[in-house]
Amino acid sequence: MNTLTAANRRHRLGCLGLALVLVGILSYFLFFYRFPSTRDLPWLNLLIIGLGVAFAWKGFRAGRPQAPAWRPGLRSLLFFVSLSLSGLFVYYIFYLSYQIPPPSAVTTSLKTPAGFVLRNHQNRPVALSDFRGRPLIISFYRGHW
Amino acid sequence: MIAISVDSPEENARVIEKLRLGFPILSDPKLKVIDAFGLRHVGGMMGQDISRPAVFILDESGKVLWKKLTDSYRIRVRPQELLQALSNASK
Structure with missing residues (x-):
């Protein structure tokens, strides 16, 4: 009875770990991404995710010999899913998001861009010359929101 | 903008x-x-x-005064950085 209770506790530890990992990952894209201080280096999310992996590891390792046969399997699953999701997040943050082309020669040597006319969000034409006579910020987005 | x-x-x-x-x-x-x-x-x-992703500031005559290209598409120009660049450009 005591063994089962302890196993359940460890099982819950694994679930808590996975839940923390999910919260750490999802909260980055749903909330923390909006703020430069938590977007550029997602320290808070990495902290939550690290805590989640630690819990999942604790649940995976604790008292393995006494646990019923099915329990280690479930705890292993919780731990490895937590670890895999964390790995994917770290891969995205520190590698995938850096996979953009280096600045081109056209960009680095650009002095005065040629005029253009594009359609705005109201489908009306807007020309670069419309802004002549005042400073203009042009921000290029990746799109496909 | x-x-x-x-x-x-x-x-x-x-x-x-x-x-x-x-x-x-x-x-x-x-x-x-x-x-x-x-x-x-x-x-x-x-x-x-x-x-x-990239940001450019053009002056009144359409010349490029400032540009910023980040290394990661997650990391964009911060508003303070843009304001500072605009302030420097108008001096």
Whole structure:
């Protein structure tokens, strides 16, 4: 009875770990991404995710010999899913998001861009010359929101 | 301030409303302006060509005063950085 209770506790530890990992990952894209201080280096999310992996590891390792046969399997699953999701997040943050082309020669040597006319969000034409006579910020987005 | 992306005007209207943007997003589906600025990212979004993120400040006569290209598409120009660049440009 005591063994089962302890196993359940460890099982819950694994679930808590996975839940923390999910919260750490999802909260980055749903909330923390909006703020430069938590977007550029997602320290808070990495902290939550690290805590989640630690819990999942604790649940995976604790008292393995006494646990019923099915329990280690479930705890292993919780731990490895937590670890895999964390790995994917770290891969995205520190590698995938850096996979953009280096600045081109056209960009680095650009002095005065040629005029253009594009359609705005109201489908009306807007020309670069419309802004002549005042400073203009042009921000290029990746799109496909 | 204006923004430019490959998305359609309808999609840009949706984004402006959703994010409550106070500036227009211009549609460049054929990447003509994006190419003129040398920003094409070949196959950058599920195999489709898009723009590399970048910000430019042009002066009153249309000359480039300042530009910023980040190394990561997650990391964009911070508002303070932009304000500082504008302040320096107007001196």
